[in-house]
Amino acid sequence: MIHISVLLILVVHAIAQDETQFTYNGFQGATNKLHVDGIATILPNGLLQLTNYSSYNTSHAFYPRPVIFKPNHISFSTTFIFAIYPIAPNQSSHGIVFVISPTTHFQQALPSAYLGLFNTSSNRLPSNHIIAVELDTIQNPEFKDIDSNHVGIDVNSLTSSAAATAAYYSDKLRVNKTLQLNSGKPMQIWIDYDEVEMLLNVTLAPFSSPKPSKCLLSKQLNLSTILLRNMYVGFSSATGPIPNYHYILGWSWNQSGKAQDLDPSKLPSLPQIKHHKKSLSQLIIVLLIVISLLLLSMIAAAIWFVWKKKYEELLEPWEKEYAPYRYSFKELYLATKGFKNSELLGVGGFGKVYKGIIPSTSRQVAVKRVSQDSKQGIKEFVAEISSMGRLRHRNLVQLLGYCRRKGELLLVYDYMPNGSLDKLLFDKVEGSILCWSIRFKIIKGVASALLYLHEEWEQVVLHRDVKASNVLLDAEMNARLGDFGLAKLYDHSIDPRTTHVVGTIGYIAPELSRTRKPTTSTDVFSYGMFLLEVGCGRRPIGKQNEDNDAEALFLSDWVYDCWKMGDILKASDPRMEGDYVEDEMELILKLGLLCLYPIAEGRPTMRQVVQILNGSATLPELPSEYNPETIGFLGEDLGTLHSLPSSFLSSSGTSSVAVMSSTNSVLRYGR
Numbered sequence: 209m210i211h212i213s214v215l216l217i218l219v220v221h222a223i224a225q226d227e228t229q230f231t232y233n234g235f236q237g238a239t240n241k242l243h244v245d246g247i248a249t250i251l252p253n254g255l256l257q258l259t260n261y262s263s264y265n266t267s268h269a270f271y272p273r274p275v276i277f278k279p280n281h282i283s284f285s286t287t288f289i290f291a292i293y294p295i296a297p298n299q300s301s302h303g304i305v306f307v308i309s310p311t312t313h314f315q316q317a318l319p320s321a322y323l324g325l326f327n328t329s330s331n332r333l334p335s336n337h338i339i340a341v342e343l344d345t346i347q348n349p350e351f352k353d354i355d356s357n358h359v360g361i362d363v364n365s366l367t368s369s370a371a372a373t374a375a376y377y378s379d380k381l382r383v384n385k386t387l388q389l390n391s392g393k394p395m396q397i398w399i400d401y402d403e404v405e406m407l408l409n410v411t412l413a414p415f416s417s418p419k420p421s422k423c424l425l426s427k428q429l430n431l432s433t434i435l436l437r438n439m440y441v442g443f444s445s446a447t448g449p450i451p452n453y454h455y456i457l458g459w460s461w462n463q464s465g466k467a468q469d470l471d472p473s474k475l476p477s478l479p480q481i482k483h484h485k486k487s488l489s490q491l492i493i494v495l496l497i498v499i500s501l502l503l504l505s506m507i508a509a510a511i512w513f514v515w516k517k518k519y520e521e522l523l524e525p526w527e528k529e530y531a532p533y534r535y536s537f538k539e540l541y542l543a544t545k546g547f548k549n550s551e552l553l554g555v556g557g558f559g560k561v562y563k564g565i566i567p568s569t570s571r572q573v574a575v576k577r578v579s580q581d582s583k584q585g586i587k588e589f590v591a592e593i594s595s596m597g598r599l600r601h602r603n604l605v606q607l608l609g610y611c612r613r614k615g616e617l618l619l620v621y622d623y624m625p626n627g628s629l630d631k632l633l634f635d636k637v638e639g640s641i642l643c644w645s646i647r648f649k650i651i652k653g654v655a656s657a658l659l660y661l662h663e664e665w666e667q668v669v670l671h672r673d674v675k676a677s678n679v680l681l682d683a684e685m686n687a688r689l690g691d692f693g694l695a696k697l698y699d700h701s702i703d704p705r706t707t708h709v710v711g712t713i714g715y716i717a718p719e720l721s722r723t724r725k726p727t728t729s730t731d732v733f734s735y736g737m738f739l740l741e742v743g744c745g746r747r748p749i750g751k752q753n754e755d756n757d758a759e760a761l762f763l764s765d766w767v768y769d770c771w772k773m774g775d776i777l778k779a780s781d782p783r784m785e786g787d788y789v790e791d792e793m794e795l796i797l798k799l800g801l802l803c804l805y806p807i808a809e810g811r812p813t814m815r816q817v818v819q820i821l822n823g824s825a826t827l828p829e830l831p832s833e834y835n836p837e838t839i840g841f842l843g844e845d846l847g848t849l850h851s852l853p854s855s856f857l858s859s860s861g862t863s864s865v866a867v868m869s870s871t872n873s874v875l876r877y878g879r
């Protein structure tokens with residue numbers, strides 16, 4: 209009852225006044241107190257959103273009841289706060305109009321330039337009875353717009369009867385200041401009409417500034433000819449191809465006096481769209497920075513990882529004592545220009561050999577990369593390397609040190625500028641035939657090196673792979689025996705159940721395939737084959753002649769046959785064309801056969817070999833029971849060889865057989 213009576217009193221009061229006045233400090237809960245259509249909506253915080261990012265839409269928001277303009281009572285005063293958010297700076301569309309209209313039905317009105325107020329046929333019609341104040345952010349020549357940022361007074365038409373660029377008079381500074389309507393900043397506008405003066409004044413100012421003393425527009429209008437008795441007041445807005453956010457924060461209307469000032473503290477806050485966009489772009493920038501930083505650090509990590517991986521090596525605590533023999537992988541990598549193919553010296557039985565220059569010392573070295581997958585035995589091997597590092601003989605290739613990586617072992621040797629002997633012996637390079645004196649010097653050098661290994665060092669060292677390709681030549685064409693001990697490494701890296709002989713086919717003493725026990729005698733056997741190689745200029749197993757179908761020639765058999773026929777010199781290297789010392793050649797070939805004696809006990813020792821070569825001992829007669837059938841490995845031991853991969857048999861006969869066996873150490877006997 210009380211409520212009804214209060215309402216009644218209010219209604220009576222309103223009717224009595226017959227004039228409408230209202231104030232919206234925000235539009236909270238005003239849905240039923242405001243007529244909205246189109247895309248207009250009241251946001252939860254009370255902000256009236258006329259348009260959003262929908263293109264080609266209109267929107268209207270009207271005070272739901274008509275305001276009454278009685279004759280001689282048509283003065284009014286209104287003010288509202290608005291904000292126009294462009295989608296992007298200067299990418300704005302159309303604007304907001306404050307409308308006094310006889311109707312709230314604008315279904316036929318067009319969006320875009322018509323601001324949701326008129327259509328092509330209704331524009332300019334006096335029957336519209338529409339008075340509007342446009343806040344226009346597009347210059348439309350059709351309606352003679354003065355610019356793209358203006359305020360205009362429109363009567364029944366979008367062609368403004370008065371217009372001015374958005375600006376305000378600063379009472380403080382006494383200057384006019386322009387305002388950018390679509391800046392996204394809230395602004396206040398005052399529209400005042402005095403029926404006596406018949407002046408419609410429009411005043412603009414930034415939000416929170418007091419009303420300027422001077423108005424922006426002042427237009428003489430006899431509104432009594434336009435205004436009907438019942439009129440609706442409100443807003444119309446439209447979007448074109450480029451949408452815009454149009455907001456009204458607060459609004460007050462008074463027909464009996466000045467419109468009440470709006471209370472800034474009660475007004476809804478604007479969505480932080482611009483800020484959002486800013487913070488969004490900031491966020492994006494931050495994100496981009498973070499992502500790029502992440503990417504950079506990932507790249508850096510990857511580079512570091514690759515770099516680390518590239519130079520990664522194995523170094524275990526026990527290796528400390530061998531530090532003097534250790535090379536870092538990076539050092540060797542740099543020395544060999546990253547193991548470039550151009551630095552490749554050769555591919556041996558155990559791996560590739562690269563030429564290099566150690567950066568810190570500028571020492572020329574040869575780096576041998578030996579693939580070595582097993583950890584087993586590596587400790588002993590490294591121990592032996594360090595022992596071998598202590599081997600010093602003018603006819604040995606000096607081992608300088610090593611480096612270990614996963615699956616691979618790198619051995620660093622003195623660089624031998626003249627390469628390996630087999631190249632000079634067998635590669636048919638014109639005019640590069642080794643002369644006899646050098647051959648003889650090489651033969652003596654290798655013998656001296658083997659004697660050193662067998663008898664003169666603190667331990668017995670078996671070479672186990674004596675052959676021309678393991679004899680290198682230094683700058684003075686001195687023979688340097690290389691690759692000793694490598695076979696040992698392969699002993700350890702194999703499955704102990706399989707037993708094969710280490711060495712090279714053609715150089716393997718017959719008893720070795722039976723006993724699998726390398727001895728000094730098996731080295732002597734290999735040396736014997738080496739002597740024939742040097743003397744005859746042929747490989748242990750080769751062709752009779754250049755003809756591809758030629759029968760295989762077993763060098764030892766052939767030399768033996770020549771000897772039996774009483775013409776051992778027939779076996780001498782034909783490329784020398786007899787240019788040698790016959791006695792020495794005969795000595796070498798016979799000594800070769802002697803060393804190749806099938807029974808180990810029948811072979812000379814290295815000391816005897818050296819003495820024979822020096823002439824301090826005479827070559828014993830070759831034993832009469834010397835049976836060619838048993839010479840070489842293809843004799844009675846053929847069976848053993850069948851257990852080797854067939855590829856070894858079909859190969860040229862000089863490839864190293866990097867297969868395994870014998871559990872004996874290189875440094876087998878202590879002394």
Ligand SMILES: *[C@@H]1O[C@H](CO)[C@@H](O)[C@H](O)[C@H]1NC(C)=O
Binds near residue numbers: 265
């Ligand atoms: C917005 O405009 C489109 C196209 O003109 C129309 O289909 C849609 O109904 C409009 N939306 C509103 C809410 O008026």
Ligand SMILES: *[C@@H]1O[C@H](CO)[C@@H](O)[C@H](O)[C@H]1NC(C)=O
Binds near residue numbers: 246
């Ligand atoms: C804009 O507002 C209308 C009405 O609230 C809605 O239907 C439309 O999906 C909105 N468009 C966008 C782009 O937010």
Ligand SMILES: *[C@@H]1O[C@H](CO)[C@@H](O)[C@H](O)[C@H]1NC(C)=O
Binds near residue numbers: 297298356
């Ligand atoms: C917007 O355009 C007007 C003229 O069209 C120009 O004077 C003003 O500098 C532009 N503003 C921006 C932020 O680009």
Ligand SMILES: *[C@@H]1O[C@H](CO)[C@@H](O)[C@H](O)[C@H]1NC(C)=O
Binds near residue numbers: 330
């Ligand atoms: C224009 O709008 C008026 C009402 O405002 C309507 O009667 C008329 O049919 C419309 N014309 C067109 C072409 O849409």
Ligand SMILES: *[C@@H]1O[C@H](CO)[C@@H](O)[C@H](O)[C@H]1NC(C)=O
Binds near residue numbers: 382383
């Ligand atoms: C400010 O603008 C008004 C109307 O646009 C004009 O009459 C007035 O002279 C201007 N004042 C100054 C100080 O520029």
Ligand SMILES: *[C@@H]1O[C@H](CO)[C@@H](O)[C@H](O)[C@H]1NC(C)=O
Binds near residue numbers: 402409
């Ligand atoms: C409109 O502005 C003029 C001066 O430009 C002033 O004399 C007049 O009183 C104003 N009228 C209203 C209703 O504010």
Ligand SMILES: *[C@@H]1O[C@H](CO)[C@@H](O)[C@H](O)[C@H]1NC(C)=O
Binds near residue numbers: 430432433
């Ligand atoms: C204003 O218009 C009304 C209606 O047409 C007319 O009666 C009145 O005389 C006009 N007032 C002035 C001052 O022209």
Ligand SMILES: *[C@@H]1O[C@H](CO)[C@@H](O)[C@H](O)[C@H]1NC(C)=O
Binds near residue numbers: 230461466
């Ligand atoms: C309207 O004006 C009258 C007279 O100045 C004032 O008393 C009243 O508060 C105003 N109402 C509004 C809502 O502005």
